[in-house]
Every structure is written in C-alpha cells, then in structure tokens.
Amino acid sequence: MRKHIRMLELWADGDYGIMRWCPCGEALNEEIVEGTKYYTCKMYKYDSFFHVRKRWDTAIGEEVVRLKEQNAEQAKKIGELSDQLEKPKNEVAQLWDTVRSQSCGCESCKAEIAKTFAV
Numbered sequence: 001m002r003k004h005i006r007m008l009e010l011w012a013d014g015d016y017g018i019m020r021w022c023p024c025g026e027a028l029n030e031e032i033v034e035g036t037k038y039y040t041c042k043m044y045k046y047d048s049f050f051h052v053r054k055r056w057d058t059a060i061g062e063e064v065v066r067l068k069e070q071n072a073e074q075a076k077k078i079g080e081l082s083d084q085l086e087k088p089k090n091e092v093a094q095l096w097d098t099v100r101s102q103s104c105g106c107e108s109c110k111a112e113i114a115k116t117f118a119v
Contacts, residue, residue, distance in 0.1 A: 017059060017062040017063040017066050018039070018059045018060065018062075018063045019039060019052055019054065019059065022041035022043065022044075022051050022052045023050065023051075023052070024041065024043055024050065024051055026041045026042055026043055026051075028040060028041055028052060029041075029042060030056070036055060036056070037055070037056035037057075038053055038054060038055055038056060039052065039053070039054045039056065039059055040052065040053045040054075041053065099113060100113070
C-alpha cells in the first residue's frame with residue numbers, strides 16, 4: 001500500500017508543465033480530439049488513472065509559470081553575483097591608487113608601473 005501511495009505522490013509531482021514521458025515510461029504523443037490538443041500516453045485508453053492525458057493549453061500555461069519562476073531565480077542570482085563583483089573591483093581600484101601614490105608620478109615611473117602590471 002505504501003508503494004502505491006508513493007507512486008501517486010511521484011505521479012502528482014511529475015504532472016506539471018509539458019511532460020515528455022508518462023510515469024509508466026511511454027513517450028507522450030500529441031493528439032487532437034474535437035479541436036482540442038492533448039499530450040496523451042498510448043496506454044491511457046486502457047487505464048486512465050495512471051496514465052497521462054493532459055490538455056495542451058494547460059501544459060503550456062504551467063510551463064510558462066515554471067519558466068517565469070526559473071527566470072526570476074536566475075535574475076536574483078545574477079544580481080547577487082554582480083554585487084559580489086563590485087567588492088573586488090573596488091579593492092583593485094584602491095590598490096592601483098596605492099601603487100600610483102607610491103610612485104613619484106614621472107613618466108618613467110608610470111611606464112614602469114604599466115609595464116610591470118600590464119596596465
């Protein structure tokens with residue numbers, strides 16, 4: 001009985017967005033019935049409880065929501081990484097200011113700094 005309940009949980013978790021495979025392992029086919037498009041497992045006609053038949057528009061809507069959530073997560077990560085890059089940039093700028101302040105400022109010192117640090 002527990003195995004059966006676990007299978008139902010897995011099926012429910014997998015039934016979101018555009019599915020590629022039925023939980024039974026069969027690939028889903030696109031099927032048009034009375035003008036409505038479905039993703040359907042070929043075994044659906046024998047056992048409609050454990051096999052997938054999902055309306056195309058529902059699957060697309062769920063997939064769009066999933067992609068929007070994923071995009072928001074990516075944008076957040078990019079923002080965090082951009083913030084992390086600012087600190088090293090500021091440190092490098094401070095170090096360059098320190099190096100420049102230690103030199104006398106003449107052209108030969110500037111050339112030596114540029115040559116040594118490839119600036």
